[in-house]
Amino acid sequence: MxxxxxxxxxxxxxxxxxxxxxxxxxxxxxxxxxxxxxxxxxxxxxxxxxxxxxxxxxxxxxxxxxxxxxxxxxxxxxxxxxxxxxxxxxxxxxxxxxDQPMADRAVREGTRIGVVATLPTTLQPTSDLVRRRAIAAGKTIELESVLCEGAFEALMGGDSATHDKKVADALTSLASRVDVIVLAQASMARVVEALDPSVKKIAILSSPAIAIQQLATVL
Incomplete structure (x- = not known):
């Protein structure tokens, strides 16, 4: 074959x-x-x-x-x-x-969904996709979108510590209000491991692994 x-x-x-x-x-x-x-x-x-x-x-x-x-x-x-x-x-x-397999999983796993990004140009299309995938699934959701102001600029400037802190603060705050969090950019995924265990009790989804696992089911 x-x-x-x-x-x-x-x-x-x-x-x-x-x-x-x-x-x-x-x-x-x-x-x-x-x-x-x-x-x-x-x-x-x-x-x-x-x-x-x-x-x-x-x-x-x-x-x-x-x-x-x-x-x-x-x-x-x-x-x-x-x-x-x-x-x-x-x-x-x-x-x-x-990000579509990630959005689909978020819709399956929760009704209160948070989307976090460090760029507005990524936050808007990812949030829009989650809304549309919820409609396609016939599910009503509450969506909260959060932009980590200054985090992207810090990362591009070589200040990864400031980037990671801004993202971690956003995730920690949002975790108390939602069932599942979608990371709109793969660059944020590394922050998750260092989060307090209480924050990691909810699902925090990153697109690369989910997309490749989905492709593995069809390839």
């Missing part, structure tokens, strides 16, 4: 080793290749939104992954999720948003 091929499209080179480790663990018999274009997220941040030009390039990257032989394509950036959905309509193989 011929091996399946998964094409990964990233907006940051830092995500390549993260997904390589996950694919090695959960998709050992699947060929994997990466396409990286960090100008996409830089332009989204600079413009404060997903622009038509960026969306068009996302569609082009997805088309290139299909042309390269991908049987499934996973786009690993939440900020460009709307463009991923557009690309899926134009592509002959399944195209996945990295």
């Amino acid at each position: 011929q091996k399946k091929t998964l094409g990964l499209i990233h907006t940051s080179a830092t995500l390549v080793p993260v997904f390589l480790e996950l694919c090695t663990a959960h998709l050992p018999n699947v060929n994997v290749f990466n396409i990286v274009d960090d100008s996409l997220i830089k332009q989204v941040i600079a413009n404060g939104e997903l622009t038509p030009g960026v969306a068009r390039r996302v569609v082009n990257h997805v088309g290139a992954a299909e042309a390269a032989g991908a049987d499934h394509i996973l786009v690993t950036c939440s900020s460009i999720g709307a463009a991923v959905e557009q690309a899926a309509l134009l592509t002959g193989v399944p195209v996945w948003r990295v």
